[in-house]
Amino acid sequence: MIKMYKMLEIEDTVRVDPEKFGMGLEESVYESLKEKYEGVLEKDIGFILSIEKVVDVGEGKVLPEDGAAYYPVSFEMLAFEPQEHEVVIGEVVDVTEFGGFVRIGPIDALIHVSQIMDDYVNYDEKNDVLEGKETGKRLKNGDLVRSRIISVSYSEDNKVGLTMKQPRLGALKWLEDDDEEEE
Numbered sequence: 001m002i003k004m005y006k007m008l009e010i011e012d013t014v015r016v017d018p019e020k021f022g023m024g025l026e027e028s029v030y031e032s033l034k035e036k037y038e039g040v041l042e043k044d045i046g047f048i049l050s051i052e053k054v055v056d057v058g059e060g061k062v063l064p065e066d067g068a069a070y071y072p073v074s075f076e077m078l079a080f081e082p083q084e085h086e087v088v089i090g091e092v093v094d095v096t097e098f099g100g101f102v103r104i105g106p107i108d109a110l111i112h113v114s115q116i117m118d119d120y121v122n123y124d125e126k127n128d129v130l131e132g133k134e135t136g137k138r139l140k141n142g143d144l145v146r147s148r149i150i151s152v153s154y155s156e157d158n159k160v161g162l163t164m165k166q167p168r169l170g171a172l173k174w175l176e177d178d179d180e181e182e183e
Contacts, residue, residue, distance in 0.1 A: 004083055004105065008045065009055065009076050016060070016069045029073055030054050037077060043154040046081025047106050080105045080170050082152050082160050087169070092143045095130055097123040100139055102147060102162060109160035111147060116164055144172045 014036060020028035033051045033107075041047045082104065090102040092108070099112040113121050116139060119132035130139040137169035139145070147168050151161035162171045 004046075004080055004086060004088075005049075005082065006046070006079055007052065007076055008079055009074060011047040011072070011074045013070050014073050015066075016063060016071060018067050018069075021069070025057060025071075026054050029057050029071055030075075033073070033075055041158050042079075042155065045077075046079040049078045049080055049106060080107070082107070082109070082149055084149050084152055086149045088149060089144060089146050089172075091140060092141055092145060092171075095123075095128050095139065095141055096143055097125070100125075100130060100145075102145055104149075104160070104162075107158070107160060109147075109149070109162045111145070111162040111164060115150070115162065117170065118165055137171070139171055145170065146172060146175065 014029055014032045015030045020031060021050060023031070024166055030051060030053075033054070036082050037048045038050060039048065053076050055074040055076060060069040060071040062069050088104045088109075090104040092100045093103045093108060094101040097113070099110050099116065101108040101110055113123070113130065115132060117132050117135065117137060118157050119135045119137070123130055128141060131137070145164060147162040147164045148166060149160060150163045151159070155157040168175065
């Protein structure tokens with residue numbers, strides 16, 4: 001089973017600024033770890049959501065040319081790593097002429113206009129809506145959608161691509177309407 005959210009125990013050396021020397025050791029290390037890692041996307045880890053706890057702090061060293069203390073530490077972090085082929089539910093947070101952006105966990109992923117449905121899709125700029133020409137299905141901000149992750153790219157832009165062109169995927173409203181039609 002693929003898990004996008006994961007708890008990891010990491011070992012690293014953390015730099016504690018001299019301004020934090022007045023704090024307790026564990027608190028200063030914890031704050032330094034938060035500053036270094038939270039909100040960062042690491043290729044082998046994913047998007048780091050939070051530092052959960054400091055497990056162990058080794059003996060620190062002060063570097064004369066720096067003035068900061070460096071401590072070997074082990075700590076637990078919560079990370080989010082999107083996985084290809086995973087089915088996700090998210091909220092549409094932006095609609096553009098080239099597709100929609102869906103918030104999945106802490107990131108926004110793109111559903112390109114070609115991956116929304118098996119229909120020609122028009123962009124209605126005035127109403128900020130994507131609409132299928134034949135089906136009349138509409139996708140707008142605030143819609144909840146079920147989609148599949150089809151690409152994950154860790155580059156300077158960190159992109160995640162989605163599709164809704166498979167069975168049982170799409171805006172949840174569409175799926176409810178389809179279920180009602182089958183009854």
